[in-house]
Amino acid sequence: MTATGTDRIDWLRTMIEIRLFEDKVQELFMQGRIQGTTHLCQGQEAVCVGAVGALEDRDYLTITYRGHGHALARGMSMEAAFGELMGLTSGCCHGVGGSMHLTDFSRNLIGAFAIIGPSYSVGLGAAISAKLRGTDSVAMAFCGDGATNIGTFHEALNMASVWKAPVVFVIENNLYGEYSPLRETTPLDDLAERAKAHAMPGVVVDGQDVDAVHAAAAAAIARARAGEGPTLLEMKTYRYRGHSRTDPAKYRAEGELERWKQRDPIDLLGAKLAAEGALSAEEQRRLRGRIQAEVDAAAERAAAAPVLTLEETKAYVYAP
Amino acid sequence: MTATGTDRIDWLRTMIEIRLFEDKVQELFMQGRIQGTTHLCQGQEAVCVGAVGALEDRDYLTITYRGHGHALARGMSMEAAFGELMGLTSGCCHGVGGSMHLTDFSRNLIGAFAIIGPSYSVGLGAAISAKLRGTDSVAMAFCGDGATNIGTFHEALNMASVWKAPVVFVIENNLYGEYSPLRETTPLDDLAERAKAHAMPGVVVDGQDVDAVHAAAAAAIARARAGEGPTLLEMKTYRYRGHSRTDPAKYRAEGELERWKQRDPIDLLGAKLAAEGALSAEEQRRLRGRIQAEVDAAAERAAAAPVLTLEETKAYVYAP
Amino acid sequence: MSTHLEAERPEAAAVVTELTYREAIRAALEHELEEDPAVLLMGEDVATAGGVFKTNEGLPEKFGRERIRNTPICENGFIGVALGMAVTGLRPVVEIMFSDFLPTAADAIVNELPKFRFMSGGQCVVPVTVRSIGGATGRFGTQHSATGESWYIGLPGLKVATAGTPASAYGVLRAAIRDDDPVLFYEHKGLYGRKGPVQLGHDGILPVGRAGILRPGSDVTVLATLLMADRAVSAAEALAEDGISAEVVELRWLRPLDYDTVTESVARTGRLLVVEEQVHAGGWGATVISELSMRGVPMERPSALSMPDDLLVSYSPALEDAILPGVDDIAARIRSLVEA
Amino acid sequence: MSTHLEAERPEAAAVVTELTYREAIRAALEHELEEDPAVLLMGEDVATAGGVFKTNEGLPEKFGRERIRNTPICENGFIGVALGMAVTGLRPVVEIMFSDFLPTAADAIVNELPKFRFMSGGQCVVPVTVRSIGGATGRFGTQHSATGESWYIGLPGLKVATAGTPASAYGVLRAAIRDDDPVLFYEHKGLYGRKGPVQLGHDGILPVGRAGILRPGSDVTVLATLLMADRAVSAAEALAEDGISAEVVELRWLRPLDYDTVTESVARTGRLLVVEEQVHAGGWGATVISELSMRGVPMERPSALSMPDDLLVSYSPALEDAILPGVDDIAARIRSLVEA
Numbered sequence A, B: 001m002t003a004t005g006t007d008r009i010d011w012l013r014t015m016i017e018i019r020l021f022e023d024k025v026q027e028l029f030m031q032g033r034i035q036g037t038t039h040l041c042q043g044q045e046a047v048c049v050g051a052v053g054a055l056e057d058r059d060y061l062t063i064t065y066r067g068h069g070h071a072l073a074r075g076m077s078m079e080a081a082f083g084e085l086m087g088l089t090s091g092c093c094h095g096v097g098g099s100m101h102l103t104d105f106s107r108n109l110i111g112a113f114a115i116i117g118p119s120y121s122v123g124l125g126a127a128i129s130a131k132l133r134g135t136d137s138v139a140m141a142f143c144g145d146g147a148t149n150i151g152t153f154h155e156a157l158n159m160a161s162v163w164k165a166p167v168v169f170v171i172e173n174n175l176y177g178e179y180s181p182l183r184e185t186t187p188l189d190d191l192a193e194r195a196k197a198h199a200m201p202g203v204v205v206d207g208q209d210v211d212a213v214h215a216a217a218a219a220a221i222a223r224a225r226a227g228e229g230p231t232l233l234e235m236k237t238y239r240y241r242g243h244s245r246t247d248p249a250k251y252r253a254e255g256e257l258e259r260w261k262q263r264d265p266i267d268l269l270g271a272k273l274a275a276e277g278a279l280s281a282e283e284q285r286r287l288r289g290r291i292q293a294e295v296d297a298a299a300e301r302a303a304a305a306p307v308l309t310l311e312e313t314k315a316y317v318y319a320p
Numbered sequence C, D: 001m002s003t004h005l006e007a008e009r010p011e012a013a014a015v016v017t018e019l020t021y022r023e024a025i026r027a028a029l030e031h032e033l034e035e036d037p038a039v040l041l042m043g044e045d046v047a048t049a050g051g052v053f054k055t056n057e058g059l060p061e062k063f064g065r066e067r068i069r070n071t072p073i074c075e076n077g078f079i080g081v082a083l084g085m086a087v088t089g090l091r092p093v094v095e096i097m098f099s100d101f102l103p104t105a106a107d108a109i110v111n112e113l114p115k116f117r118f119m120s121g122g123q124c125v126v127p128v129t130v131r132s133i134g135g136a137t138g139r140f141g142t143q144h145s146a147t148g149e150s151w152y153i154g155l156p157g158l159k160v161a162t163a164g165t166p167a168s169a170y171g172v173l174r175a176a177i178r179d180d181d182p183v184l185f186y187e188h189k190g191l192y193g194r195k196g197p198v199q200l201g202h203d204g205i206l207p208v209g210r211a212g213i214l215r216p217g218s219d220v221t222v223l224a225t226l227l228m229a230d231r232a233v234s235a236a237e238a239l240a241e242d243g244i245s246a247e248v249v250e251l252r253w254l255r256p257l258d259y260d261t262v263t264e265s266v267a268r269t270g271r272l273l274v275v276e277e278q279v280h281a282g283g284w285g286a287t288v289i290s291e292l293s294m295r296g297v298p299m300e301r302p303s304a305l306s307m308p309d310d311l312l313v314s315y316s317p318a319l320e321d322a323i324l325p326g327v328d329d330i331a332a333r334i335r336s337l338v339e340a
């Protein structure tokens, strides 16, 4: 399906929501209202919104610990996301999972993985399952650039290709794995090349341009749904923050962050919409203000919920 | 180094030795003098002899459970090999390892792996070690076609490439995993393609032609020794026997085995040497007779040795 | 949310037949595949030549290559695939050819299968059964002879089962496949040819988490699994002639572990011997002895016949035989306990 | 065939200093890297920003990026690489960022490291040290909070060590790196900031396989590791005021396990409590209680304070705190044992 004007305004809305949601997360951390660690996707919003937005409700989705944006793009309420980061019953997993495990089976968001590898194999399993059960659902699985060096990444691509599975694999290449720049751990720049080892089409996509991301994802999804097999999409993007909360990201080259910010995904789409007269700069400012109010309200609503007792969590260990 | 006439006669000798050694192994199994399982490499002798023959003594070698040919090509005595298969102290590992673990540190044959994956990562480790210790030794690591589907295969290729390690990776593509034909588990025919995922040169080689195997291996070894990095060599070959002793290989297509036997590696080289007048058919017959006598004698010598006691094997568990 | 269909297709009246352990495994698979279209079997070469241990003869012909699926060699990857299938409505049975290969997939086994439901806050169930074939006696050498039965007993969220007889092979495997939690099910390659009575049908399905008394006795409780359960029965039979009455309990489930049956038996006999095809450290045997000691179950000093803590299995047939607890070793130990 | 060079470069006279656990780890690494050119450190991001837990500050600058090597994300692959290095003359130290990732490399840990020397018939030694950082208290959630300390205690050929104090961090890690066998060395992320006296230099190297008495006592023996050893000491201190004398033994080595020290202590106190940041099933605690019961060491009914067998660690801070044995829980249990 091709994007309409209203779709694109909605993308802008969602990208801003993700950006402001994560600003709030950072703030809540500083206040000690969220503990532990978190992995922000600021700068990568176009990937979450463009790719996830191309899925149908009946499709499956697996993401990673850097998954706030994907979960929100999939329609999870900010309250459910905030609640999970706060460890409260208002969370999508009732506070048991935390920031790295935003999961919502009601939206076919079947897993968020804190350990690298299985996001691809489990997503593939859902795709094969959909096919065996006679549905036309497809699955989309996410991982990062560094994750393409672990064996399971290749194991999943190989199985998907040999079984012609209805799955779309997305690599979010933000140029770093924790503190290591891509080329210190990986011998090539275009990770889409890795599809060649598995006779699978690989596509390099401008991850800052939500239109490009959505178009590439839609094409891969259509291919999967048509039974033509899997596709590997490499999204060229960049994370503005450090790897996790405790990382000041001092290891980055002078000016690199600033260069990337000139192609900020929200600014890029905002400028287009303004130029096309679809949404003026003024309207965008107002939109941002409304979203900020929603973010603040959602955080407060989430914070009002209680914490589970250990006893209550026992029900989650084994099936009823 | 390019092969001389005497080299090639020696290759023929070694290929015949491997062929007759494994015929004897089969015979000893039938007599119950060897137990358990074994994985014969008959049909693949040119790969063992051509590739291993291109290494220097100071180079390292890792092989697999299908390793009789490689061990003999590396210079292990038939007595030490027979002894190991019989589980006796005459074996290279004193009978503790068995058919799947023919190991000989005195020849830098540092490991034979019964579990798929580590033959590449461990071989790579030896290569990096050689470099760090300031030597110019290289390492050669073997695996099969089916093994290219396990994650560790790709993990090793990735590390080798990003670290420009002095290692040569050899795939013995004999068209089958255990019982599964390549294309049932793998989406492409030329496994050398998999090097592209790791920005590494990949070369397809006629694994039945020992001259071609040796030339390709020598070139990759020279490249590694010169510090230019790793190479992936895919040897197209075929195993005449089933996967292991208990496998009659009924799953193979009618006539497939016969077709491959027309390009038997021993016959191919033998015909060349006869045509070139280097070694006549008659001389080759006599050579085969002499080797058969050596094989039989080696088996008898090996069989005369005792078995270790459990108590004696304790010394192998922890370092002295 | 089990998707079984007993209601619609009632099974033929239960019958007891003499089957080999291998035939019992095959029957369990066939019956679950028949009853529930959500069940499927996947693994390396499971659909070719009956599978490496010939437990799957005829299944691909009957259920098709989609439900009996050969996988590439990538244990961690295809258990991940099974997980994705399980949380979207299927009930995959995964075959890991040798238990020694379970560690190849340990990330999926330790970090995903047991924790997936929990981390989601109970949003899903994970009905994955992982069959693996372990144990010595095959002359397969150091890397193909582990039972591995205790490697994963300390993981809440997972269940761990074993089979030491044809009846257990059928009844425990069916129970494992029908269970909505992830189950590791261990088979022993040394038992496939063993014959025994098997109750086919739903009546032959054995309860999750329950041990079984293979041979009642009054002088000592011998606790064992897999091949050791089989050998313990032979030892007990031999001792009966000398008037020594040993009760052999097959533990079957290592998680959850049936302390009721074990405690009742030990309280009755006053003596406990665990026989293990594994070292004692970190195993179910140590776990049981520790629990009973902490609970103060009245018994003589407990005893364990296990594999040496400072040795590994060799290829050499003589050495492989020597390292395993044999029927005579078990009998001798029982005798020394009873006559002490 | 250790390649140490004490002879040629004797160390500065031993000194005792107050160090954090983190500083002690760093000092152990630095001193071994200094003493033996064959030692190297590899792992994910070990050479950047001091490593993820800041234990490697300054090491890349001092020893170079070849010896302090960042690896791609592929635990099973790079432990295989370390094995290949070790059997060809190097002494690699591998850092696995979280102990939860050890299963990702379990094939190398279970099937290769412990068995490699054995299968070769003793042709090589395997001096690989695998450091991993485990344990809860970080609010890292279900997949980043395991100690994993007992996952690999049943593998002859391997050695398993832990550190619960800065002195152990320094002394046990150095001993592990100098040992010619593969050693899994566990650190606890909740202890990095803990301060304590450390004897630097060779005199601070603690013997392989030996437990340590952190606090002598006469009423009960409290056996613990890692964070639980630290908490046990706090509990013992609190109880001292009430005249209860608890002896705290830090086990340190889980394989080989120091039964001499444990047995001597328990025989003296007559009581045993194991405190574990893990479930009891399949752990070192069950192993010790079982062994002592089988040996008939005279003691009251033994006790274990472990993590619940039917629960997992949650992200929620309140839930994470609640599931761990706390200082008060330990004190209360000791009191109930002594006053029973």
Ligand SMILES: Cc1ncc(C[n+]2csc(CCOP(=O)(O)OP(=O)(O)O)c2C)c(N)n1
Pocket (backbone or CB within 6 Å): A066, A114, A115, A116, A117, A143, A144, A145, A146, A147, A148, A172, A174, A176, A177, A178, A243, D044, D073, D075, D097, D101, D104
């Ligand atoms: C198996 C495993 N090894 C290591 C880690 C620790 N870790 C978490 S994120 C990360 C870097 C991943 O980088 P990338 O795949 O590029 O994803 P990004 O964080 O950049 O989104 C690492 C090494 C892990 N979670 N799992």
Ligand SMILES: Cc1ncc(C[n+]2csc(CCOP(=O)(O)OP(=O)(O)O)c2C)c(N)n1
Pocket (backbone or CB within 6 Å): B066, B114, B115, B116, B117, B143, B144, B145, B146, B147, B148, B172, B174, B176, B177, B178, B243, C044, C073, C075, C097, C101, C104
């Ligand atoms: C991790 C692992 N999984 C499965 C096996 C069982 N297995 C042994 S050989 C083999 C097939 C390997 O095929 P290939 O790599 O083509 O080598 P070949 O036997 O043809 O030489 C399999 C699946 C194993 N040894 N290790």
Ligand SMILES: [Mg+2]
Pocket (backbone or CB within 6 Å): A144, A145, A146, A172, A173, A174, A175, A176, A177, A178
């Ligand atoms: Mg990245």
Ligand SMILES: [Mg+2]
Pocket (backbone or CB within 6 Å): B144, B145, B146, B172, B173, B174, B175, B176, B177
């Ligand atoms: Mg093959």
